[in-house]
Amino acid sequence: MAKKTRDRAAAPGDNPRRPCPCGSGKRYKACHGAGDDVIVTRPFAGLAIEPDLIAMREFLPSGTAPLPLREPAERPVLLATVLPGASAALVRDTGEVLLGLQVQTRSGDLSADLARALRWALDAEAGTSLPVVGPAVAGELVRLQDVVDADAVLDVTLHQDFGWWVPESAEEPTAEVTAMLERANSVIMPTEAVGGDGVRGAYWVDTGSKAHIRWVRPESEDELTAALARLQSAGELTLGEGTKYAGSFRAHGLLVPVWDVDRELHAKEYSEPVAAFAQRLDAALADDTPLTDAQRRARDVIAGKQITLR
Structure with a gap:
């Protein structure tokens, strides 16, 4: 995977020499705190849902699963294989949060990118979306391992199409949305x-x-x-x-x-x-x-x- 630019994350606590919370075994100042791109080859290590996360990221076409958070969030959070426009996250008018796994990455740590998208979505206005996790989503380093129940399993629902992109309560889809759904549905493999x-x-x-x-x-x-x-x-x-x-x-x-x-x-x-x-x-x-x-x-x-x- 080619290196990409990432934001400098704030050091955890006041000691940059402590082990990096990503689990690499390196000191924070030599890992996520260095300001350079950090490639985490096993971003979901330590989570029981690791295999399903990888499947949703790499080869499942249309699927969703409730994210098993350690502490309940004010908004329900749903993982998704891919969102409209390959967005990193979106917040529906109902307040429901959807996080996309098949996205363009802006760092070498998918776990941190997902946690950043989640943090953005929990504070964002309803009806908005986050195209990519970039400089606008900054702050202290938080990874999926910090917010997800490590022993929980993922209840993945596989869909035959992308109809779930449009909420049941939504108005009749426009011609543009209908065309987008048709294009997405045409490439789904059973x-x-x-x-x-x-x-x-x-x-x-x-x-x-x-x-x-x-x-x-x-x-x-x-x-x-x-x-x-x-x-x-x-x-x-x-x-x-x-x-x-x-x-x-x-x-x-x-x-x-x-x-x-x-x-x-x-x-x-x-x-x-x-x-x-x-x-x-x-x-x-x-x-x-x-x-x-x-x-x-x-x-x-x-x-x-x-x-x-x-």
Whole structure:
């Protein structure tokens, strides 16, 4: 990701030598307090909702979820995959706050950008929107980890279109708004969550030519790659007949394994196979014995199928 200009955040407290609150392990004056761009490779670390946040940011087309704040806000807050105009935030006439995840970033810390947009929205006038998080939204460094319940889960609702952009109480959409909705709806790829015991962050998507299951995993890359290698070596890196492990991509510090699956089957038909794979994966993750030669070869093949989203 190319570096971008960020605002100088105020030092936390009176000691710039204290650890930076972003969790990088660096001193504040050498991290977010330095005034230069800071790239946080895993911006949502420490939050149970990390996999779903990454999914909403990277590949879910139309979705919303209430933001599980530590302390209730005066206005209800809803996370959204993308807002009209790719805005960072907007406040509806009712006072409801919507925060967009698929936005143009002005810093290397998505968590801080979201927290800044939230701070703006909680004080903004109803019926206004924030195009991007920029110099107008300044102040002390606050990150999503500071305001969100770390152990809460995200209740994501996937929508078939972007009709939710227009509140039910709104007047009949103008021709301009109708055209905007039609353009947005035309690029939606059918997507559904794949549930099951022990399954979070797994989604089925139909790209038109293929169907995939994309699964945002919370483990570190090395830990997950080793576990996948154990399964590959045992012939268990599959979600059942007609499926194939295609590779994985890195997104915001986590790996997202991807499987090609049968387009003719409904997403719900993969719930049991994915849950069964989750059990096999948990066992492989718990195995701390050294990798065998065959497993190391499998790990090298798996690592060769990893790409990084930028």
